[in-house]
Amino acid sequence: MSAETKKIGEIPSFKVTLFVRRFNPEDGQDARWQDFDVEVFGTDRVLDALHKIKWEQDGSLTFRRSCAHGVCGSDAMRINGRNRLACKTLIKDLDITQPIYVEPIKGLAVEKDLVVDMNPFYQAYRDVKPFLIASDKPEKERLQSAEDRERFDDTTKCILCAACTTSCPVFWTDGQYFGPAAIVNAHRFIFDSRDEAAEVRLEILNDKEGVWRCRTTFNCTEACPRGIQVTKAIAEVKQAILRGRA
Amino acid sequence: MTKPRIHNYTYDVVIVGAGGAGMRAAIEAGPHAKTAVISKLFPTRSHTGAAQGGMAAALANVEEDSWEWHTFDTVKGGDYLVDQDAAEILAKESVQAVIDLENMGLPFNRTPDGKIDQRRFGGHTRDHGKAPVRRSCYAADRTGHMILQTLYQNCVKLGIEFYNEFYVLDLVMVGEGKKRRPSAVVAYELATGDLHVFQAKSIVFATGGFGKIFKTTSNAHTLTGDGVGIIYRKGLPLEDMEFYQFHPTGLAGLGILLSEAARGEGGILRNASGERFMERYAPTIKDLAPRDMVARAMANEVREGRGAGPNKDYVLLDLTHLPPEVIDAKLPDITEFARTYLGVEPYTEPVPVFPTAHYAMGGIPTNIKAEVLSDNKTVVPGLYAAGECACVSVHGANRLGTNSLLDINVFGKRAGIYAVEYAKTAQHVPVPADAASEVIAMIEKVRKAKGNEKVAVLRKELQDTMDKNAQVYRTEDSLNEALDKIAELRARYENISIQDKGERFNTDLLEAIELGFLLDLAEVLVVTARERRESRGGHYREDFETRNDKKFMVHSMAYLTDKKVKKPGENIKIDWKPVTITNYQPMERKY
Amino acid sequence: MVTIETPRSPRSRKHAQWEKWGWLYMRYSGAVLLILIFGHIVINLLSGEGIKQIDFAFVAGKWASPFWQVYDVLMLWLALIHGTNGMRTIVNDYTERETVRKALNYTLWIVCGLLIVLGTLVCVTFDPCIDQAMRASLEVCKG
């Protein structure tokens, strides 16, 4: 077997420059780019580089993070112009001959450095009734065939990181659009065979700010760190509205 | 200094922590009492979401199973240090816990006839150890994610009140000795730097683990043990802190977890020469032996020079014989981790793995009603704990995989129920006028500190020493070395400074405060580990290689006595608490 | 891509069923327009002498046939409504103030309506005989 193929720890360290978009309303300064040189290793992610900056150079650099491996959804940010999770973006996969640009996700108010106000995002999520609505009170588990379960598998993966919604050019315009993440989470229940309120959610999304605002730009699908086929899910919701049900 | 703005609230039930345990409690409490959940993270960012493999319950959907067998496995897996009354509750209520989640909407994987599917997991056996049993209910390899999402969804449905990105930094206790009552918690709001005092009749701690005392860990950056630390600083005991679980299969060098489900689905551990070495250590269940055994076996292979890789410092998890469809259907996320972070293709290449600090068996001592204890027996009325921060103890010296997601659901639910029950009859304990003073002092001290030590440096040195001296293998000497180091770090901690002096989103400040908790908990862990002169479950002493039931068939209870003692470790008083045994007498643990 | 800094007021909960119809209309009309417009281009710009051939007589020749009259009126309606509805979408995206938004949208639909009426009238009331040359050559003008 090819046990020796991967040489962990053998990748030498190298230097990269990060341009980080800084903003702190407390200091009265305009938003600006600040550059940092960091020594990193082959397995380091952008999050590691940000940590190195915070821990060794500038403690005031502020960003959210928790799990550090792409499952909690804390650290969506714009890296070299695209929404990514800092903890899932390996530095060696970026073009390291150029500086790496890191800035907050777009369309939500910036609170400080890379931290944005997520409340409008969460509100849109809550607005689509993201919970199972079923009237029966079964003694044991509700039965569900493997196929019915598969139907909505993709959209159960969402970690509410907002990478999709804040990559959407329609969302940027006025922040009123429900946004792909909310639709994804509605989709998760609309196509769950155990749920009884698909019509209600479809009605909610048949709103002026609902699915019809999607212009199929696919930024969301490309940004989603969980690989959810977001645009496809939105298309399925549109079809469900047209057909009058899921 | 500007005077901090202080806001006051009154609730019946306040839950600290919005992970699985906290939200499960909230779902019970919310509809029956005025409830608030305070969390330093937005709820779905909690680390429950990282759990992969599954949740144990003897549903017997795919093969014969019973809660008694499950109890036995739990007790044996925990190297008999489990309180058996609690383990019985865990196993008995597991079925309902899973059904609850399914009814709330959790999308479990299904059997061909539409029932919840189950799979094998380490240490779970049929008929008292005869053969592995399929007991783990799962949703692909993101069971924890689904649990966390489902619980949050139901909190949204019930309109539970959340205070997110609020760091609870103190518990206000009123009275003396056994009459002490919790009256409020004090929280620091990340966004503004404001302080919030939440008065409540019942207070539930569900703040999760503290894996960040180690360097290589599967735990999130935010798992700094604040809740456990707060309880400890109040002079309340911590139970079984020496028992910390190291999960066998962390991605080498990174610690990111690859679930035991990988082995449950047939993955095999091999050393550099390709040998399936677990056959030597656990002939019956091989790769599915309990975690402590597998982790030690792996560490031993590496120690004895049979490790793989250029530095011979890891072993290999081999999935290449599994059909790619099975990998895609059942282990999609973890194989993705291997690809993303190590650039290894699990279809065709074995994945480099090494043990990673994973789970705290010990924590805040509670009884089966999730009530916090102030000594071996006495309950603190109105104070509850559940989840990884608590020690009931259902995990004893070593937790079985899938039993923690079960724990947070069973005891989270119980915490909610009993917190409401208490709040129905109890009166609020008046909040003293200076309730926030300790937190104000804590924050101002850090903010004003003008030393020259960096928080990150101290934290790293702490983590390094813990990995070196208090990991899978421990000795008196290594533990003393760790303790000396901690004492040194503690002194240097007095001499730190931070760069960010602002009020908005000051994570620089909070990291410093979190380090304070880490230092406390690391110290308790090391001291209790030093006192336990035997090897049991996750605690392995090379200088005392066998289990010693005569002397150590007891839980450790560690109390902070005097914060000002000079000699390292002397500020901690250790007491011992008997283990509750009902059906299963201690036996040698062989697999 | 214009971006508005901070999203404003909470979402207005106007259930506008007709967003759905608008969306469907864009697609159906687009499909028909594809044929009509490219047909139009082929006939007017590619065949014969292309742009050079177009003058009053050319139009008169085409509109002498009811087929082309229907064709062009249909194209006019579909395209104007399609275009105006598309412009409405864009206006809704990028206007910040409600009053501006309303003003622009009213303008759009009024212009659209006027042009539809105008264009339709022009086409159905078209009289080739106002032209000298036509009067001389066309049968209809002689009567």
Next chain:
Amino acid sequence: MPTKPAGTLYRGKTGMWSWVLHRITGVAIFFFLLVHTLDTALVRVSPEAYNAVINTYKTPIIGLAELGLVAALLFHGLNGVRVMLIDFWRKGSKYQNVMFWIVIGIAFILFLGFAPRHLMHVFG
């Protein structure tokens, strides 16, 4: 108030740029259509007026602009088909990127077919 982050332009891929183009071409065509409806309406005023306006269409500059219009229409129309396929065809999302290049390809070929003939008419 300090100004807030503006930052870089988002680096979308084909999906985003096709939409940007679709939008720009849509607006361009819309304004052309307004004018075109009005000029055509002149047939109701007098043949002379109509012919006078139409003659300007035959000048080289407007002739070239017409090329642009047709290019815009080609892209907008074909990309419209792509959008419809994404909306109504189950596999549309999967192939959206491929379809974008097909749209560009077909538009380009048709344009190559149209341009020489049109230029011959204008300049010939």
